[in-house]
Amino acid sequence: MPEGDVVLRTARRLTLALAEGELVRSELRWPTLAGNDLTGLRSLGTVSYGKNLLTRFSDGRTLHTHLRMDGTWRVTATPAEVDDRAGHGDIGVRRSAGGRPRDRRERGRYGRGPRTYDPAAAGSDVRAVLATASWTCTGHQLGMMHLLRTHDESRLLAPLGPDVLGDTYDADVEAAIGEAIHAQGAREIGAVLLDQGVLAGLGTIYMAETLFRHKVSPWRAAADVPDPAAMSATARRLMLGSADAPTGPNTRGSIAMVTYGRSGEPCVRCTTPIRDGRVGEPPYDRIAYYCPRCQLR
Template identity: 35%
Template structure:
Protein backbone atom coordinates (compact mmCIF):
# COMPACT_ATOMS: atom_id res chain seq x y z
CA UNK A 1 0.00 0.00 0.00
CA UNK A 2 1.40 3.46 -0.85
CA UNK A 3 1.36 4.84 2.67
CA UNK A 4 4.01 7.03 4.26
CA UNK A 5 6.69 4.34 4.40
CA UNK A 6 6.13 3.32 0.77
CA UNK A 7 6.37 6.93 -0.37
CA UNK A 8 9.54 7.36 1.72
CA UNK A 9 11.02 4.27 0.06
CA UNK A 10 10.03 5.56 -3.38
CA UNK A 11 11.73 8.87 -2.71
CA UNK A 12 14.94 7.00 -1.85
CA UNK A 13 14.71 5.02 -5.11
CA UNK A 14 14.50 8.27 -7.11
CA UNK A 15 17.27 9.81 -5.02
CA UNK A 16 19.65 6.96 -5.82
CA UNK A 17 18.67 6.90 -9.49
CA UNK A 18 18.60 10.61 -10.32
CA UNK A 19 20.11 12.86 -7.67
CA UNK A 20 22.91 14.98 -9.12
CA UNK A 21 22.16 13.89 -12.68
CA UNK A 22 21.41 16.18 -15.59
CA UNK A 23 18.34 14.99 -17.42
CA UNK A 24 18.82 13.98 -21.03
CA UNK A 25 15.11 13.94 -21.80
CA UNK A 26 11.61 13.99 -20.38
CA UNK A 27 8.20 12.87 -21.55
CA UNK A 28 5.05 14.06 -19.78
CA UNK A 29 1.85 12.26 -20.65
CA UNK A 30 -0.61 14.50 -18.85
CA UNK A 31 -2.33 17.47 -20.51
CA UNK A 32 -1.11 20.15 -18.10
CA UNK A 33 2.56 19.29 -18.67
CA UNK A 34 2.48 17.82 -22.17
CA UNK A 35 4.63 20.60 -23.65
CA UNK A 36 7.15 20.69 -20.78
CA UNK A 37 10.73 19.69 -21.60
CA UNK A 38 13.17 19.18 -18.73
CA UNK A 39 16.16 18.27 -20.89
CA UNK A 40 19.28 19.80 -19.34
CA UNK A 41 17.71 20.25 -15.92
CA UNK A 42 19.59 18.89 -12.88
CA UNK A 43 17.93 16.78 -10.23
CA UNK A 44 18.89 18.20 -6.85
CA UNK A 45 17.08 15.78 -4.55
CA UNK A 46 14.09 13.55 -4.06
CA UNK A 47 12.05 13.94 -0.88
CA UNK A 48 8.77 12.80 0.59
CA UNK A 49 6.24 14.67 2.68
CA UNK A 50 3.61 12.35 4.09
CA UNK A 51 2.16 10.69 0.99
CA UNK A 52 3.52 13.35 -1.39
CA UNK A 53 6.66 13.01 -3.53
CA UNK A 54 8.79 16.09 -4.20
CA UNK A 55 11.45 15.82 -6.91
CA UNK A 56 13.46 19.05 -6.70
CA UNK A 57 15.15 20.28 -9.87
CA UNK A 58 17.28 23.15 -11.09
CA UNK A 59 16.91 24.57 -14.57
CA UNK A 60 20.04 25.48 -16.55
CA UNK A 61 20.94 29.17 -16.96
CA UNK A 62 18.80 30.84 -19.59
CA UNK A 63 16.36 27.95 -19.84
CA UNK A 64 12.72 28.63 -20.59
CA UNK A 65 10.90 27.52 -17.48
CA UNK A 66 7.16 27.08 -17.05
CA UNK A 67 5.78 30.15 -15.34
CA UNK A 68 3.32 30.03 -12.44
CA UNK A 69 -0.22 31.02 -13.36
CA UNK A 70 0.02 34.44 -11.74
CA UNK A 71 2.57 36.83 -10.31
CA UNK A 72 1.22 36.13 -6.84
CA UNK A 73 2.39 32.52 -7.16
CA UNK A 74 5.93 33.37 -8.24
CA UNK A 75 8.80 32.51 -5.88
CA UNK A 76 10.51 35.29 -3.92
CA UNK A 77 13.20 37.21 -5.76
CA UNK A 78 16.79 36.16 -5.15
CA UNK A 79 19.71 34.31 -6.74
CA UNK A 80 17.69 31.09 -7.10
CA UNK A 81 14.48 32.77 -8.22
CA UNK A 82 13.02 31.09 -11.30
CA UNK A 83 15.69 28.36 -11.41
CA UNK A 84 14.58 25.85 -8.78
CA UNK A 85 11.43 23.85 -9.35
CA UNK A 86 9.67 20.89 -7.78
CA UNK A 87 7.93 18.09 -9.64
CA UNK A 88 5.16 17.08 -7.26
CA UNK A 89 3.29 13.79 -7.47
CA UNK A 90 0.90 11.82 -5.30
CA UNK A 91 0.66 8.03 -5.44
CA UNK A 92 -2.81 7.73 -3.86
CA UNK A 93 -3.90 4.07 -4.03
CA UNK A 94 -2.35 2.95 -7.30
CA UNK A 95 0.52 5.23 -8.32
CA UNK A 96 4.16 4.15 -8.52
CA UNK A 97 7.60 5.27 -9.64
CA UNK A 98 10.13 2.79 -10.99
CA UNK A 99 13.79 3.27 -11.90
CA UNK A 100 15.35 1.34 -14.79
CA UNK A 101 18.77 1.13 -16.36
CA UNK A 102 18.98 2.69 -19.84
CA UNK A 103 17.73 0.12 -22.36
CA UNK A 104 16.03 -2.00 -19.69
CA UNK A 105 12.45 -3.05 -20.41
CA UNK A 106 9.80 -1.12 -18.49
CA UNK A 107 7.83 -4.01 -17.12
CA UNK A 108 6.24 -2.69 -13.93
CA UNK A 109 2.87 -1.62 -15.34
CA UNK A 110 1.07 -1.39 -18.72
CA UNK A 111 2.40 1.40 -20.93
CA UNK A 112 -0.93 3.25 -21.03
CA UNK A 113 -0.54 3.99 -17.29
CA UNK A 114 2.73 5.91 -17.75
CA UNK A 115 2.38 9.57 -16.85
CA UNK A 116 5.98 10.78 -16.96
CA UNK A 117 9.41 9.55 -18.05
CA UNK A 118 12.64 11.20 -16.88
CA UNK A 119 15.88 10.13 -18.56
CA UNK A 120 19.43 10.59 -17.30
CA UNK A 121 22.75 9.12 -18.47
CA UNK A 122 22.58 6.28 -15.96
CA UNK A 123 18.89 5.74 -15.15
CA UNK A 124 15.35 6.18 -16.42
CA UNK A 125 12.58 7.02 -13.94
CA UNK A 126 9.05 6.09 -14.99
CA UNK A 127 5.97 7.30 -13.14
CA UNK A 128 2.86 5.13 -13.43
CA UNK A 129 -0.69 6.28 -12.70
CA UNK A 130 0.52 9.34 -10.80
CA UNK A 131 -1.99 11.81 -9.40
CA UNK A 132 -1.84 15.57 -8.86
CA UNK A 133 1.24 15.81 -11.07
CA UNK A 134 2.46 19.42 -11.07
CA UNK A 135 5.62 21.45 -11.63
CA UNK A 136 5.87 24.39 -9.23
CA UNK A 137 8.61 26.72 -7.98
CA UNK A 138 10.36 25.04 -5.06
CA UNK A 139 9.73 28.18 -3.00
CA UNK A 140 6.00 27.57 -3.49
CA UNK A 141 5.91 23.94 -2.28
CA UNK A 142 3.82 24.94 0.71
CA UNK A 143 0.93 25.62 -1.62
CA UNK A 144 0.79 21.85 -2.16
CA UNK A 145 1.94 20.37 1.16
CA UNK A 146 1.80 23.21 3.67
CA UNK A 147 -1.55 22.03 5.01
CA UNK A 148 -0.13 18.69 6.15
CA UNK A 149 0.45 17.82 9.77
CA UNK A 150 3.79 16.57 11.12
CA UNK A 151 5.32 13.88 8.90
CA UNK A 152 5.75 10.63 10.80
CA UNK A 153 8.93 9.87 8.83
CA UNK A 154 10.13 13.42 8.29
CA UNK A 155 12.50 15.78 10.11
CA UNK A 156 9.47 17.80 11.21
CA UNK A 157 7.93 14.93 13.19
CA UNK A 158 6.44 16.42 16.36
CA UNK A 159 4.22 14.06 18.37
CA UNK A 160 2.98 16.86 20.61
CA UNK A 161 1.78 18.83 17.59
CA UNK A 162 0.11 15.73 16.16
CA UNK A 163 -1.73 15.20 19.44
CA UNK A 164 -2.77 18.86 19.52
CA UNK A 165 -4.22 18.64 16.02
CA UNK A 166 -6.08 15.42 16.77
CA UNK A 167 -7.50 16.80 20.01
CA UNK A 168 -8.78 19.88 18.20
CA UNK A 169 -11.56 17.71 16.70
CA UNK A 170 -12.88 15.79 19.71
CA UNK A 171 -16.08 14.50 18.08
CA UNK A 172 -14.35 12.89 15.10
CA UNK A 173 -13.87 9.14 15.28
CA UNK A 174 -10.28 8.13 15.91
CA UNK A 175 -10.37 6.00 12.76
CA UNK A 176 -11.15 9.02 10.60
CA UNK A 177 -8.86 11.36 12.52
CA UNK A 178 -5.78 9.19 11.96
CA UNK A 179 -6.41 9.23 8.21
CA UNK A 180 -6.73 13.02 8.09
CA UNK A 181 -3.35 14.12 6.75
CA UNK A 182 -3.89 17.58 8.26
CA UNK A 183 -3.44 15.99 11.69
CA UNK A 184 -0.39 13.86 10.96
CA UNK A 185 1.01 12.91 7.58
CA UNK A 186 1.71 9.38 6.42
CA UNK A 187 -0.90 7.09 7.95
CA UNK A 188 -3.07 5.18 5.50
CA UNK A 189 -5.79 2.61 5.99
CA UNK A 190 -3.43 -0.25 6.75
CA UNK A 191 -1.63 1.49 9.60
CA UNK A 192 -4.88 3.00 10.90
CA UNK A 193 -6.40 -0.46 11.32
CA UNK A 194 -3.26 -2.00 12.79
CA UNK A 195 -2.56 0.81 15.26
CA UNK A 196 -6.12 0.71 16.60
CA UNK A 197 -5.98 -3.06 17.01
CA UNK A 198 -2.70 -2.88 18.90
CA UNK A 199 -4.14 -0.15 21.12
CA UNK A 200 -7.30 -2.20 21.77
CA UNK A 201 -9.46 0.64 20.48
CA UNK A 202 -12.61 0.61 18.38
CA UNK A 203 -12.26 2.65 15.17
CA UNK A 204 -15.54 4.40 16.11
CA UNK A 205 -14.18 5.78 19.38
CA UNK A 206 -14.46 9.59 19.38
CA UNK A 207 -11.15 11.36 19.80
CA UNK A 208 -12.30 12.87 23.10
CA UNK A 209 -12.63 9.34 24.54
CA UNK A 210 -9.11 8.23 23.61
CA UNK A 211 -7.23 8.00 26.89
CA UNK A 212 -3.73 8.18 25.46
CA UNK A 213 -3.47 10.05 22.16
CA UNK A 214 0.29 10.40 22.60
CA UNK A 215 0.70 6.64 22.87
CA UNK A 216 -1.39 6.15 19.75
CA UNK A 217 0.62 8.54 17.55
CA UNK A 218 3.93 7.27 18.91
CA UNK A 219 2.98 3.69 18.05
CA UNK A 220 1.98 4.77 14.55
CA UNK A 221 5.37 6.43 14.07
CA UNK A 222 7.21 3.34 15.30
CA UNK A 223 5.30 1.06 12.92
CA UNK A 224 6.00 3.22 9.87
CA UNK A 225 9.65 3.69 10.85
CA UNK A 226 10.09 -0.08 11.24
CA UNK A 227 9.03 -0.57 7.61
CA UNK A 228 11.34 2.01 6.05
CA UNK A 229 13.77 0.48 3.60
CA UNK A 230 11.63 -2.54 2.67
CA UNK A 231 8.60 -3.00 0.45
CA UNK A 232 6.82 -5.67 2.51
CA UNK A 233 4.81 -3.88 5.18
CA UNK A 234 4.54 -5.80 8.41
CA UNK A 235 3.08 -4.87 11.77
CA UNK A 236 3.35 -8.37 13.26
CA UNK A 237 7.09 -8.80 12.82
CA UNK A 238 6.64 -11.55 10.22
CA UNK A 239 7.44 -11.04 6.56
CA UNK A 240 5.77 -14.28 5.47
CA UNK A 241 2.81 -13.99 3.12
CA UNK A 242 -0.46 -13.92 5.02
CA UNK A 243 1.23 -13.20 8.34
CA UNK A 244 2.12 -9.52 8.05
CA UNK A 245 -0.99 -7.92 9.60
CA UNK A 246 -3.24 -8.42 12.60
CA UNK A 247 -6.56 -7.26 11.15
CA UNK A 248 -6.03 -5.39 7.88
CA UNK A 249 -7.21 -7.42 4.88
CA UNK A 250 -8.26 -10.33 7.13
CA UNK A 251 -12.08 -10.15 7.09
CA UNK A 252 -13.68 -13.33 8.52
CA UNK A 253 -10.30 -14.77 9.47
CA UNK A 254 -9.60 -15.55 13.14
CA UNK A 255 -8.08 -12.84 15.30
CA UNK A 256 -4.46 -13.68 16.09
CA UNK A 257 -5.13 -12.92 19.76
CA UNK A 258 -8.59 -14.26 20.60
CA UNK A 259 -9.74 -16.26 17.57
CA UNK A 260 -12.85 -14.14 16.90
CA UNK A 261 -13.62 -13.50 13.23
CA UNK A 262 -12.22 -10.18 12.02
CA UNK A 263 -14.88 -7.78 10.78
CA UNK A 264 -14.90 -5.29 7.93
CA UNK A 265 -17.14 -2.25 7.66
CA UNK A 266 -17.17 1.20 6.12
CA UNK A 267 -16.04 4.11 8.26
CA UNK A 268 -16.33 7.47 6.58
CA UNK A 269 -15.22 6.94 3.00
CA UNK A 270 -12.89 4.01 3.77
CA UNK A 271 -13.31 0.46 4.99
CA UNK A 272 -11.98 -0.57 8.34
CA UNK A 273 -11.01 -3.93 9.81
CA UNK A 274 -11.24 -4.70 13.51
CA UNK A 275 -11.71 -7.43 16.09
CA UNK A 276 -15.02 -7.00 17.98
CA UNK A 277 -13.57 -8.64 21.10
CA UNK A 278 -10.11 -7.10 21.29
CA UNK A 279 -11.58 -3.75 20.14
CA UNK A 280 -15.02 -3.57 21.79
CA UNK A 281 -17.71 -2.46 19.39
CA UNK A 282 -19.19 1.00 19.53
CA UNK A 283 -22.32 1.32 21.71
CA UNK A 284 -25.47 0.23 19.91
Protein backbone atom coordinates in the same frame (compact mmCIF):
# COMPACT_ATOMS: atom_id res chain seq x y z
CA MET B 1 -3.79 3.80 -2.15
CA PRO B 2 -0.09 3.53 -1.25
CA GLU B 3 0.58 4.81 2.26
CA GLY B 4 3.47 6.82 3.64
CA ASP B 5 5.85 3.88 3.97
CA VAL B 6 5.58 3.00 0.28
CA VAL B 7 5.86 6.66 -0.73
CA LEU B 8 9.00 7.08 1.39
CA ARG B 9 10.61 4.03 -0.22
CA THR B 10 9.69 5.44 -3.64
CA ALA B 11 11.31 8.77 -2.77
CA ARG B 12 14.52 7.04 -1.72
CA ARG B 13 14.59 5.01 -4.91
CA LEU B 14 14.04 8.04 -7.16
CA THR B 15 16.76 9.92 -5.29
CA LEU B 16 19.29 7.15 -5.93
CA ALA B 17 18.26 6.57 -9.54
CA LEU B 18 18.53 10.23 -10.56
CA ALA B 19 21.56 11.11 -8.45
CA GLU B 20 24.25 10.93 -11.14
CA GLY B 21 24.36 13.30 -14.05
CA GLU B 22 21.92 15.49 -15.90
CA LEU B 23 18.59 14.35 -17.24
CA VAL B 24 18.98 13.13 -20.81
CA ARG B 25 15.26 12.62 -21.27
CA SER B 26 12.23 14.34 -19.82
CA GLU B 27 8.55 13.86 -20.59
CA LEU B 28 5.69 15.28 -18.53
CA ARG B 29 2.50 13.94 -20.05
CA TRP B 30 0.07 16.13 -18.15
CA PRO B 31 -2.26 18.72 -19.75
CA THR B 32 -1.09 21.67 -17.63
CA LEU B 33 2.59 20.76 -18.03
CA ALA B 34 2.77 20.38 -21.79
CA GLY B 35 5.89 22.03 -23.17
CA ASN B 36 7.92 21.82 -19.96
CA ASP B 37 11.27 20.13 -20.58
CA LEU B 38 13.59 19.25 -17.71
CA THR B 39 16.32 17.81 -19.94
CA GLY B 40 19.76 19.03 -18.90
CA LEU B 41 18.80 19.63 -15.27
CA ARG B 42 20.14 17.71 -12.29
CA SER B 43 17.95 16.11 -9.67
CA LEU B 44 18.63 17.34 -6.14
CA GLY B 45 16.75 14.39 -4.66
CA THR B 46 13.19 13.35 -3.98
CA VAL B 47 11.50 13.69 -0.60
CA SER B 48 8.14 12.43 0.60
CA TYR B 49 5.55 14.23 2.67
CA GLY B 50 2.64 12.06 3.67
CA LYS B 51 1.52 10.55 0.39
CA ASN B 52 3.20 13.22 -1.77
CA LEU B 53 6.47 13.04 -3.70
CA LEU B 54 8.61 16.13 -4.30
CA THR B 55 11.45 15.78 -6.84
CA ARG B 56 13.68 18.85 -6.74
CA PHE B 57 15.79 20.11 -9.63
CA SER B 58 18.82 22.33 -10.07
CA ASP B 59 16.84 25.19 -11.63
CA GLY B 60 14.89 25.80 -8.41
CA ARG B 61 11.76 23.89 -9.44
CA THR B 62 10.05 20.87 -7.93
CA LEU B 63 8.00 18.18 -9.65
CA HIS B 64 5.16 17.19 -7.31
CA THR B 65 3.53 13.82 -7.95
CA HIS B 66 0.90 11.82 -6.09
CA LEU B 67 0.28 8.12 -6.66
CA ARG B 68 -3.41 8.20 -5.67
CA MET B 69 -4.92 4.72 -6.03
CA ASP B 70 -2.98 3.10 -8.86
CA GLY B 71 0.13 5.17 -9.48
CA THR B 72 3.67 3.74 -9.49
CA TRP B 73 7.20 4.86 -10.31
CA ARG B 74 9.31 2.22 -12.07
CA VAL B 75 13.08 2.37 -12.33
CA THR B 76 14.88 0.58 -15.15
CA ALA B 77 18.34 0.77 -16.67
CA THR B 78 18.87 3.32 -19.42
CA PRO B 79 20.35 1.53 -22.46
CA ALA B 80 24.11 1.82 -22.75
CA GLU B 81 23.83 1.85 -26.54
CA VAL B 82 22.59 5.43 -26.61
CA ASP B 83 25.16 8.23 -26.65
CA ASP B 84 23.77 10.55 -24.01
CA ARG B 85 26.52 13.10 -24.55
CA ALA B 86 24.82 14.47 -27.63
CA GLY B 87 23.42 17.99 -27.52
CA HIS B 88 19.78 18.57 -26.71
CA GLY B 89 18.95 19.10 -30.35
CA ASP B 90 20.91 16.11 -31.62
CA ILE B 91 19.85 12.51 -31.94
CA GLY B 92 23.07 10.97 -30.64
CA VAL B 93 23.67 7.81 -32.63
CA ARG B 94 25.73 4.78 -31.57
CA ARG B 95 25.99 1.47 -33.36
CA SER B 96 24.46 -1.58 -31.71
CA ALA B 97 26.28 -4.92 -31.57
CA GLY B 98 24.57 -5.92 -34.79
CA GLY B 99 25.62 -2.76 -36.58
CA ARG B 100 22.14 -1.18 -36.58
CA PRO B 101 22.16 2.45 -35.38
CA ARG B 102 20.05 3.27 -32.39
CA ASP B 103 19.10 6.82 -31.60
CA ARG B 104 17.94 8.73 -28.57
CA ARG B 105 14.31 8.24 -29.52
CA GLU B 106 14.70 4.50 -28.95
CA ARG B 107 16.09 4.84 -25.44
CA GLY B 108 12.90 3.78 -23.71
CA ARG B 109 12.52 0.55 -25.64
CA TYR B 110 15.53 -1.38 -24.43
CA GLY B 111 17.13 -2.37 -21.16
CA ARG B 112 20.30 -3.92 -19.85
CA GLY B 113 21.09 -6.30 -17.02
CA PRO B 114 18.45 -8.41 -15.31
CA ARG B 115 15.79 -5.69 -15.51
CA THR B 116 14.66 -4.49 -18.91
CA TYR B 117 12.53 -1.55 -19.87
CA ASP B 118 8.89 -2.49 -20.23
CA PRO B 119 7.76 -1.95 -23.85
CA ALA B 120 4.30 -1.11 -22.51
CA ALA B 121 5.84 2.00 -20.91
CA ALA B 122 5.12 3.81 -24.14
CA GLY B 123 1.42 3.31 -23.50
CA SER B 124 -1.20 5.76 -22.37
CA ASP B 125 -0.71 5.07 -18.64
CA VAL B 126 2.69 6.80 -18.58
CA ARG B 127 2.51 10.29 -17.07
CA ALA B 128 6.19 11.10 -16.60
CA VAL B 129 9.60 9.96 -17.80
CA LEU B 130 12.82 11.18 -16.16
CA ALA B 131 16.08 9.61 -17.30
CA THR B 132 19.79 9.99 -16.70
CA ALA B 133 22.42 8.14 -18.69
CA SER B 134 22.19 5.32 -16.13
CA TRP B 135 18.56 5.01 -15.04
CA THR B 136 15.11 5.74 -16.38
CA CYS B 137 12.25 6.55 -13.97
CA THR B 138 8.77 6.13 -15.41
CA GLY B 139 5.65 7.33 -13.61
CA HIS B 140 2.61 5.20 -14.45
CA GLN B 141 -0.99 6.18 -13.72
CA LEU B 142 0.08 9.06 -11.50
CA GLY B 143 -2.95 10.72 -9.96
CA MET B 144 -1.54 14.21 -9.62
CA MET B 145 1.35 16.25 -11.06
CA HIS B 146 2.48 19.85 -10.58
CA LEU B 147 5.62 21.76 -11.46
CA LEU B 148 6.28 24.54 -8.97
CA ARG B 149 9.06 26.63 -7.52
CA THR B 150 10.82 24.74 -4.76
CA HIS B 151 10.33 27.58 -2.29
CA ASP B 152 6.56 27.28 -2.85
CA GLU B 153 6.43 23.68 -1.56
CA SER B 154 5.23 24.85 1.84
CA ARG B 155 2.23 26.52 0.22
CA LEU B 156 1.35 23.28 -1.59
CA LEU B 157 1.61 21.25 1.62
CA ALA B 158 -0.11 23.79 3.87
CA PRO B 159 -3.47 21.94 4.02
CA LEU B 160 -1.75 18.80 5.37
CA GLY B 161 -1.06 17.86 8.95
CA PRO B 162 2.41 16.82 10.20
CA ASP B 163 4.11 14.05 8.23
CA VAL B 164 4.12 10.95 10.42
CA LEU B 165 7.42 9.91 8.78
CA GLY B 166 8.96 13.37 8.61
CA ASP B 167 12.55 14.08 9.61
CA THR B 168 11.28 16.87 11.89
CA TYR B 169 9.05 14.53 13.90
CA ASP B 170 9.98 14.97 17.57
CA ALA B 171 8.34 15.16 21.00
CA ASP B 172 6.82 18.57 20.23
CA VAL B 173 5.34 17.40 16.93
CA GLU B 174 4.04 14.26 18.62
CA ALA B 175 2.33 16.31 21.33
CA ALA B 176 0.82 18.65 18.74
CA ILE B 177 -0.61 15.68 16.84
CA GLY B 178 -2.17 14.38 20.05
CA GLU B 179 -3.83 17.74 20.66
CA ALA B 180 -5.07 17.88 17.07
CA ILE B 181 -6.62 14.43 17.40
CA HIS B 182 -8.39 15.28 20.65
CA ALA B 183 -9.67 18.50 19.08
CA GLN B 184 -11.70 16.41 16.60
CA GLY B 185 -14.21 15.80 19.42
CA ALA B 186 -16.93 13.28 18.66
CA ARG B 187 -15.52 12.37 15.27
CA GLU B 188 -14.61 8.68 14.87
CA ILE B 189 -10.93 8.08 15.55
CA GLY B 190 -10.62 5.83 12.50
CA ALA B 191 -11.75 8.67 10.24
CA VAL B 192 -9.47 11.12 12.05
CA LEU B 193 -6.36 9.00 11.46
CA LEU B 194 -7.23 8.85 7.77
CA ASP B 195 -7.64 12.63 7.56
CA GLN B 196 -4.48 13.94 5.90
CA GLY B 197 -5.22 17.36 7.33
CA VAL B 198 -4.69 15.98 10.84
CA LEU B 199 -1.84 13.55 10.24
CA ALA B 200 -0.28 12.95 6.82
CA GLY B 201 0.70 9.52 5.60
CA LEU B 202 -1.71 6.98 7.10
CA GLY B 203 -4.18 4.93 5.12
CA THR B 204 -6.48 2.05 5.99
CA ILE B 205 -3.60 -0.36 6.70
CA TYR B 206 -1.85 1.61 9.40
CA MET B 207 -5.06 3.05 10.78
CA ALA B 208 -6.19 -0.51 11.52
CA GLU B 209 -2.82 -1.75 12.78
CA THR B 210 -2.29 1.26 15.05
CA LEU B 211 -5.76 1.13 16.61
CA PHE B 212 -5.41 -2.59 17.27
CA ARG B 213 -2.18 -2.12 19.16
CA HIS B 214 -3.82 0.52 21.35
CA LYS B 215 -7.00 -1.55 21.82
CA VAL B 216 -9.10 1.32 20.51
CA SER B 217 -12.20 0.86 18.35
CA PRO B 218 -12.17 2.69 15.00
CA TRP B 219 -15.58 4.15 16.00
CA ARG B 220 -14.52 5.60 19.32
CA ALA B 221 -14.80 9.39 19.64
CA ALA B 222 -11.44 11.07 19.10
CA ALA B 223 -11.87 13.14 22.26
CA ASP B 224 -12.19 9.93 24.31
CA VAL B 225 -9.03 8.26 23.00
CA PRO B 226 -6.38 7.88 25.72
CA ASP B 227 -2.94 9.23 24.81
CA PRO B 228 -3.43 9.95 21.09
CA ALA B 229 0.14 11.27 20.91
CA ALA B 230 1.42 7.78 21.68
CA MET B 231 -0.86 6.50 18.93
CA SER B 232 0.94 8.65 16.36
CA ALA B 233 4.27 7.33 17.66
CA THR B 234 3.05 3.77 17.13
CA ALA B 235 2.01 4.55 13.57
CA ARG B 236 5.43 6.07 12.89
CA ARG B 237 7.25 3.04 14.32
CA LEU B 238 5.23 0.58 12.25
CA MET B 239 5.59 2.58 9.05
CA LEU B 240 9.32 3.19 9.43
CA GLY B 241 9.78 -0.51 10.04
CA SER B 242 8.05 -1.17 6.75
CA ALA B 243 9.90 1.56 4.86
CA ASP B 244 13.27 0.28 6.10
CA ALA B 245 12.54 -3.44 5.60
CA PRO B 246 15.15 -4.99 3.26
CA THR B 247 12.53 -7.26 1.71
CA GLY B 248 10.12 -4.46 0.85
CA PRO B 249 7.08 -2.81 2.43
CA ASN B 250 4.97 -4.82 4.83
CA THR B 251 2.49 -7.14 3.18
CA ARG B 252 -0.18 -9.45 4.49
CA GLY B 253 1.50 -12.07 6.66
CA SER B 254 4.24 -9.80 7.98
CA ILE B 255 4.48 -9.03 11.68
CA ALA B 256 2.79 -5.66 11.24
CA MET B 257 -0.28 -6.99 9.44
CA VAL B 258 -2.27 -8.50 12.27
CA THR B 259 -5.70 -7.05 11.46
CA TYR B 260 -5.77 -5.52 7.99
CA GLY B 261 -7.34 -7.84 5.42
CA ARG B 262 -7.90 -10.62 7.97
CA SER B 263 -11.70 -10.63 8.32
CA GLY B 264 -12.85 -13.96 9.78
CA GLU B 265 -9.37 -14.96 10.93
CA PRO B 266 -8.58 -15.28 14.65
CA CYS B 267 -7.26 -12.30 16.57
CA VAL B 268 -3.61 -12.81 17.52
CA ARG B 269 -4.44 -11.78 21.09
CA CYS B 270 -7.79 -13.37 21.93
CA THR B 271 -8.65 -15.61 18.91
CA THR B 272 -11.96 -13.78 18.33
CA PRO B 273 -12.58 -13.53 14.57
CA ILE B 274 -11.48 -10.21 13.07
CA ARG B 275 -14.31 -8.17 11.57
CA ASP B 276 -14.54 -5.22 9.22
CA GLY B 277 -16.87 -2.25 8.89
CA ARG B 278 -17.08 1.23 7.44
CA VAL B 279 -15.68 4.26 9.22
CA GLY B 280 -16.30 7.89 8.29
CA GLU B 281 -19.10 9.64 6.47
CA PRO B 282 -20.16 8.57 2.96
CA PRO B 283 -18.92 9.00 0.29
CA TYR B 284 -15.56 9.24 2.06
CA ASP B 285 -16.06 6.24 4.33
CA ARG B 286 -13.33 3.61 4.31
CA ILE B 287 -12.99 0.03 5.47
CA ALA B 288 -11.74 -0.64 9.00
CA TYR B 289 -10.56 -4.00 10.36
CA TYR B 290 -10.80 -4.63 14.10
CA CYS B 291 -11.19 -7.18 16.86
CA PRO B 292 -14.67 -6.82 18.43
CA ARG B 293 -13.37 -8.10 21.75
CA CYS B 294 -10.02 -6.32 22.08
CA GLN B 295 -11.32 -3.08 20.60
CA LEU B 296 -14.64 -2.52 22.34
CA ARG B 297 -16.72 0.40 21.14
